Amino acid sequence: MKDGSALAPLQKLAWFNLIVFATGATLYLVSVPLIAWHFHKTLVAASVPALGIFGLCGILGISSFICNRRNLDEREELIDRRATMLGMTLFWEVFVLSSVGVWAIFSYIRHQTTVPVGFFPFLVFVGFIVFSVTQSVAILIQYKRSAGDDAL
């Protein structure tokens, strides 16, 4: 942090996460019609294999090089804790509601008594994205809200 506009490591981490997810989502949206066109499938049929694009999120693993959470000060720890709590809360809400929703659709609309097992990893996958995005946005909002006059 040499100049006045430098970001804190936690802010860099949040932006990194959001950029990775945004890139993944953009590539996904581009790849669905490409897969559909190349393999002569419908968009719906192409939307599932295109999810493999989100394997890109694996590079989130290098986030510890961007921000070492052991070096956070007391205020940053508070921001991180609140953001994590909010992320976990939203993840759980989405996970439970989606699980019940999937079961309801299969049970009441399709009249099937079982839900395909493939939906479970999909729900966990969506839950991970919800958690990470919520946590990152919450970190950025908290930094923004507590920023004052930035003059040196």
Added chain:
Amino acid sequence: MMPSEIGQLKNRIRKLRFEHGEITQQQLAERVGVARQTIIALEAGKYAPSLLLAFRLAAAFGVKTEDVFQWKANDGLL
């Protein structure tokens, strides 16, 4: 962060910085071991520090804690 319902915490960090050789927020942050953004939040009155950080800030300026932070109670409270 700021428990405004139990009073107002004001500080003279910015003034003290300029009285002590115009040290920058970054230099002060390095002295007390926090991020520069935390000094910014403190100066803006958006964050109430822990007692330990308050003592560290006072020590960095070589003054008493009450010379850095002043607390004003809301009406009806101590």
